[in-house]
Amino acid sequence: MRLRTMCCVLLLAGFAVLAQEPVKPAEPPKPVQVPGTFVEMNQPAGFEKATSFTGFMNRALNASIMVTVLPEPYSKTIANYTKEKLEARNETLFNAGPATFGAAPGQLLVATMKANNASYAKIYGIFGENGQSVVVTVTVAEASAKEPGVWDTLIGTVRSARISPDVFLGKPYAVKFAAPIAFPRRLDDGVMATNVEKPIDLTKLLYFFIAKRVNPVKVEDPEAFGRELLEKMPQVKGVQVTGVKKVQLNGLPGCELTGVASYSTTGKPCLVYLTILPAELTRYFILQGIAPVEREPGSGIEGDDAAIFKTFSTLAGTFRRKSS
Template sequence: MPELARFYTRTDWINGTDEMKFFCSFLSIILLTSPGFSPAQETPQQSTLVAGTRVSLTPPAEFTLSAQFPGYQQESTGASIMVTEIPGPFAEVSAGFSVPAELAKKGMTLQTKEEITVDGRTALLLQIWQVAAGKEFLKWILAFGNANETVMVMATFPKQHESDRSEKLRTSLLTVTWDSEKSVSPTEGLSFTLSEKGEMKLAKRMANMLIYTKGGIMPTEGEDVPLFIIGQSISKVNVEDPESLAKLSLLQNDSVADIEIEQPVKVLIDSLSGYEIIAKGMSAKSKQPTVIYQMMLFEDQNYYIMLGMVGSEKREAYLQVFREMAGSFRR
């Protein structure tokens, strides 16, 4: 796995509930990045709603709409702007933003922090420095929200482009508006589809991943309840050993401890090859045995990853449901 993996969209330093942290951790795992981006779409010339979100912004003129994540990118510099709507109160989610020691644990250094007003809302604007794969990067992060949700808009760029990118990206973030009451299709702008199976219903979208829960209820109720998530890589990834990457991605699931892989199986779904892996472990939250189902499919320098989790006592009932959901994947 490249060292730049998870850098551009790393969110595992966010505070909040265990469930919220799991979603953010999974988002970090699925969005493995490399310096190259995938083909993009035409650049809007004014404030435009970012597909699949309720956020609008005006990107720098040289940026194009991303085809793989909610936001914009500039292929020539490796810079990006990504929008994420997080299911959790702004006060809780943003608490970790003020603690340099927490950021330092993830290899980040807080350079500046401002409390500003954006779209009539109190917001935090942070600048963060980090080294990844021997290269220096900077991030502008705009965060705001309400008692139920948090919006995070993250602009990332190599430090070598600071003089010509930093202020333009900061200015772009200040154009952000959020229509929290707007109704948006959770699948808008995604390049894949997945069918609901059994009691597993679509509950929420977060960045470019879809979250399914029992009855579509979120937050989930009770311990060790079934959860299924699907996401797509954010950009081009050079995968020399797909099976090893699939195993490593599963082992990076920090919501489950003592993970033991039972059986990796090579599969073919929608003409894409990949690996189905079943594993067991101990839930970090409930301390109860947990079964994990992972499907990872590869397409050129892109991949899709699906993850199902449930308490071990419900293994037989839900493993089949997870398999059926993964088997319904289509592009």
Template sequence: MIKTTYLLFTLLCSISIFGQTTITTTITPQHQEIYGSKISIIAPKEFAIATSFLGFQQAETNSSVLIMDIPGPFAEVSKGLTKENLLKQGVQVETIESVILNGVPGVLITAEQTAYDVVFRKYSLAFGTDKESILINGIAPKGNLELEQAVKDALLSTVYHADKVLTPLDSVDFEISTEGTDFVFAKSMSNMLVYNRDGKIPSETDDKASLVVAKAFSKVEIADKKEFATNRIKMLPVQITKINAVVPIVVHGLSGYEITAEGVDRKTGKKEQAYQVMLFVDKSYYILFGSSEADFENNLRLFKKLIRTFKLK
């Protein structure tokens, strides 16, 4: 679970808890149901539905409201919400409140973070049950008080549909086929799908083989795609010790780079195989990452077979 969640984000955090605030929300005509999630929310004025993540965005100000599904019960996830974790991401916490959202426990964090030489006000609402956790991040340029408040108000309008049954494969704009393999769908998290042999997170098979398929959350200017892909694999949970090959690849009309590498798990030190394909489209990209702790040759063949079924819907 920890490794898979790390691929998407390091979770947010806090310094201390001040009291407890009760948030009571009900569905209104202004609420919009976020397809692929259990959340309905009132979008800030002049925000559009995001195209690369679950939520809303205002492109001209780089403001956004982003919804993430985090694997694991909130009681466990909340233990990872530490000041140290947040500081590693360059986020400065100002306050944190313990909240109850329509009977569901959570925390509301107020912070700031610098990105692209711009200081952003950042609000994070994290909550959940004994089965799942939700994280909603809202950002706006610091100093634009009206926009800051609009983003915060959006988070505070959240309605959580706990009993809603999701069809996780419908929440992304891509697909792969596991036909003819022993891999199965395991988990959906925001723009990411996870596949492995037992459908469990984390996998309990001997080789821990898994494939993560994800879409980038934001647009990015990439001058050197090969260099970008090579640097990206070095940021993953597998600490790369040797890159064996970096070669161009085209999959269903999308071009990019295929990387095979060797490494060790950053936490356990166990030897791992790493396989990454990054495919580029417009100013965004898709990343497909396979890893295993054993049976490297067979798993590499499997990863390559799965990757070549990737296509946009």
């Protein structure tokens, strides 16, 4: 009887377990934008946005995660993190090896440092893309690094860093790229796009560029200012403006200029497009396009000159301002 009762209890317990909903695995943390940058990474629990540097901090752990974006190629940046260079900064390299950050290859380094009679552990994640580099630096008190789970969390945080696929992340503007100008890339001072994924010779491609810049004085006359910029444009020479039109994009009045010129490097004829949108104070938005007049077969550039100008103008028409 007791055996039968025990079997019934176990059987009922088994049914109860089967009846329970399966435990859902915890969702992985979602990357957040590091304020003011185009870098995304996990923000560990207990860390808050720093106020004196770009990144996050945890006062209880005496730990910081600092993100630095440098306008230089990865090869130049990583050269500053050799054993000898770290020793010159009073740091001892403990370990280093290749790592991947999003789609960008890089290096993961671990070092130690002593400062103000205290010992610290440091983690570096260094990677880059398109002539720009990112350095993620974790500094944590040695005692805190030994607490359960802290070190693994910090390593995972550094490994989660990546360059956002959104080329406009951290920019106060955006446009909607679409064919044929469908391949954008982030630059230090703006965003460019072409009609091929891997541009080699820009004089044979559709080229579009957008940025927000500062002028010494407020732009009162966008047409005159646009003409001045066209004359100073380093990619071209001998600009002749053939069309001028007033525009209003995302609430900003401005001027659209079109014309012809020659490439500075080859001397071959090209089309030039420029929209100037004066913004707050002395700032302004610039939307610029260049295309060859002599289009080679298979270049992916279709239509006559008017169609090319329309492509640039349509793309500029998608312009919008944003807060970050």
